[in-house]
Amino acid sequence: MQKMAATLGFLSVDCLVSFHIKKNYRKFQGLISFLIFSADYFNEGESLSEDSKLRFDTCQLLWQQMKSEAEELQEELNKNLFDKLIEFLEKSHLEFRKKSTNWNYQIKSREIPTAALVLGVNVTDHDLTFKGLTAMLRDTITPYVVSLQAKECPDVKHLLQKLASQVMGCHIDMESTEEEEEECVQLSQKKMHYSMAFLSTWYRNVTQKKGSESVNKKITSSSQWKKSPPIVIILKDIESFSTKVLQDFIIISSQYLHQLPIVLVLGIATSPIIIHRLLPHAVSFLCIELLQSLSCKEHLAKLLDKLLLTTRFPFKLNEKALQVLINIFLYHDFSVQNFIKGLQLAILEHFYSQPLSILCCDLPEVKRRIHSLSEDQCESIRRLPSFMRYVEKQTPEKQVASLTNERFLKGRMERKSLSLHIYHENFFIVLKCLHAFTSSLPKYPLGRQIRELYCACLEKNIWESQEYEPALQLLRMLAKDELMAILHKCVEVFRSSPGKQLGSTAEKLKEFLAQFQSLEESNEEENGSGSQQKGLQKTDLYHLQKSLLEMKELRSSNKKQTKFEVQRDKVVDMIDNLVRKYLFPPDTQTLYEVVYFTGAHTLREHLNAAPRIALHTALNNPYHYLKNQALKSEDDSIPNVAPDICIAYKLHLECSRLINVVDWSEAFATVVTAAEETDPNSTASEEIKEIIHARFIRAVSELELLGFIKPTKQKTDHVARLTWGGC
């Protein structure tokens, strides 16, 4: 084990970490909301208060827009799932509502209609889905929607209590005029235990009392539901429920099925097999229908398309920052919500750290703001690397003008921001076209998802990448129907984009399509190179290979291109030209810094925190956080002024798995007293020794609290290290 550790470099396990990970997400959320609601954060340390105010407002406006766009998307994606669920609910309990006396219904055992929602492993996203689901069900089907979480239901008692209180709570909510007598009943009910029997009597009373009058005006679904709205019980995280609780609950509810129209909705993160695993017996009481939500990867793709691959929002991420966010998504959590939070952080950070982000807004607004730029801001524009590059390319007079004349600069800026906008418009159209071409190629040389292609394009000139040429080669071998499908897609891309920049190209595409169509109609089938089957005689391997090679050469040289092939080459050349013309990376653009967020490092630090490493840095190198000059040490030596815990930590790094406490204490005392040249025989030294001893004990117990060491029974006077590796 030790050797293994050595080969793997410094690795250590901190159990503490896993302990407070769970809270991490919420903490982060808290941080964000703190930042968003405190405009002061922007003012801090900035001299221009009105500027930072404007920046903050711009930031918030932009974020609101993006957020609502993301929410809209989420709603749209959920709609499909919800519609299916509603359809399922309408079907369920048909007989119950009709009070059927059908033979079939009488004989069949009663099963609880159950919808198994497979939502994927991104558990953090589920909350939003369930929230939407609950709201939707309340509006359309029934007021009695209950959602339960495993942690609220450690046993059947709690589960039923939660259930009953939520069902009855719903009832109270929708009833605006609360009768007094009912209140009394409520009070007396509070004293007794909630049970299913109690719930069913309550339900009968409520539905009977309502009778023909509708339960809720909002509910618009079929009239049968109005008489006896179903009780929808949503179990959010089925995996975390214990078998016993769930099984008992299902057995109980199945016994009341003829009185209570219960419908279960199970939220499944893994796979539906879990139902069988959790409920070996009770599964026969369920009538399970499977509903699958969109995979989170597709969700992300749609989100990227809506938020980033568009000119609607001026804010963009550079390659590295985007990669950080995507990597966290793909490698760690699959959570779209976390991705959106990350994006929010990026926006916030961008507007906070980049003073010129004030220009990161709509095009007309940009023009207005450019004119009101202050002198300082103009100066900082001049200092932008991308602007400097641009100036260097100009003629000397213009260089001077743009560096000295403010009005000239503003004019230039206006033109440049417009060209940046146009660049983006073209960029995204061509990007989508290229993706349409390459996404169907075998082995996906340029990536299967548009995000991969986008990242590649952001990074460098895509046509210089290794994969580009082979991809084009493959494109030149496409069959006609494939090519036509791709062209149709491209035409669609052009049609859906707002800009009219590439109008001629769109025309050209349509032309190509028409030509291919006419080719098809004329149906000129080339006989090709005919059958050259010489009839391979039985020869040895060498001759066989030789003859095959000859045949191949013969064929390729003989082959004259068909009309289709000529056209195909033209299409590929066209897309190649487009790519070379429009798909150069954004950092070549002037004013690139204004709209592109480049702080990938910040994102990584905040979103993919490494608490273990941070802890090690803090203890090993206190200067890093405390910024106290006295603590600065060049080599690995331990300054005696460092906090006690740091000294103890450094000393313990040198030990193996078991640490002798006496030796440790000696070493500690030596380090601490190193500088203080005290007389060892004086009476005061005895006292100092005691103090040092106390300090040592405190440091050790702090280390124990942090999870670095623990007491052991293996050896007396020793403690065990919980981490490995060291200096």
Added chain:
Amino acid sequence: MLPLENVVLCRESQVSSLMALFGERHHFSFPSIFIYGHKASGKTYVMKTLLKTSELPHVIVNCVECFTSRILLEQILNQLNCLHYSEDEYTSHIACDSFNDFVRLFKKVTQERGVDDQTVYIVLDKAEYLREMEANLLPAFLRLQELTNRNVTVIFLSQIVWEKFRPNTGCFEPFVMYFPDYSIGHLQKILSHDHPPEYSADFYAAYINILLGVFYTVCRDLKELRHLAALNFSKYCEPVVKGEANERDTRKLWRNIEPHLKKAMQTVYLREISSSQWEKLQQDDTEMGQLKGLSAHAHIELPYYSKFILIAAYLASYNPTRTDKRFFLKHHGKIKKTNFMKKHEKTSNHLLGPKPFPLDRLLAILYSIVDSRVAPTSNIFSQITSLVTLQLLTLVGHEDQLDGPKYKCTVSLDFVRAIARTVNFDIIKYLYDFL
């Protein structure tokens, strides 16, 4: 009310001995009767119909609903209290906290209701749940007659034998009675009994015969069989309804239904597809193709590192710790399996099941199987916790979570192989059992 023999089939001997035990209304009966038998062997049904037809004062409580003893006791008292009222009438609720109160209130209620001169029967269904409640409950119910000094008989219904109930402090022994499983003949008789009104009894009996022929080998649960019978009957009738065959054309009907039932055995009986979906399939007469069963959706999409964590956990669970060096060190030297194989390890680890492993071993393996460098970020740790909540890993032991938690990997080899294939990791090469 129909005579008892017509409603309770194939339980004549049990019914007669019960009747003998009960005796006349005012006779004292045996204080407690314990009835056991497999599920769907008619215990509850016989008890219910027997008490109802002979109009004896009785209370039936299902113990699964009573998660506290209080609910159980209150339910008995309240049911007793409404004994002679119609259902809608609202009587005051009786609260009861302890068994002591119960005995007192029981006496009061029986007197009030005027049933103290005849035997009151308390039926406790699913009595095995009583064992998980307070320890005094079961012994007290067993000698309720003695405690209350009233004419009362408590009847326990359970799927478990009495020996598993007997408290180790000793108790009053109840009269134990066994309900044997129904034989195939019994099942045939009972199932044929409730034929649909549109068809003759013979026609339905022939159908049941075919049904039992297919299902009897796998399922003897009466309820389940009834359910299946109801589900598939419409398909059986189809030729008759269409006029292709008459009711006596058994052979033709058999040929029509037999493959259908076989299919039902693989799908709806296993709850792979739900009964409503099955009925819909029957109606539409479509093929099964587009409708996949639950287990067809076994694939789980996981984040990249979660996949590796799962693989690492699997390796840690099924490889002995000593062999880690051999698998994960670059220069491990040539150690052959036979050299370090101990005697007891000859049995396959896969037969023994997963073993617990500490968190640091998991991480060490993780770092060595992932090609790129993995930083021990909080996300990695939260992924491990997520896998635990998804039940792909389980946490072992509860004592001190700060000090090296231990996990077990609960996924199957097939599952982990499918996962490993998606990340191009040849897991078989790293498993000790397959060396």
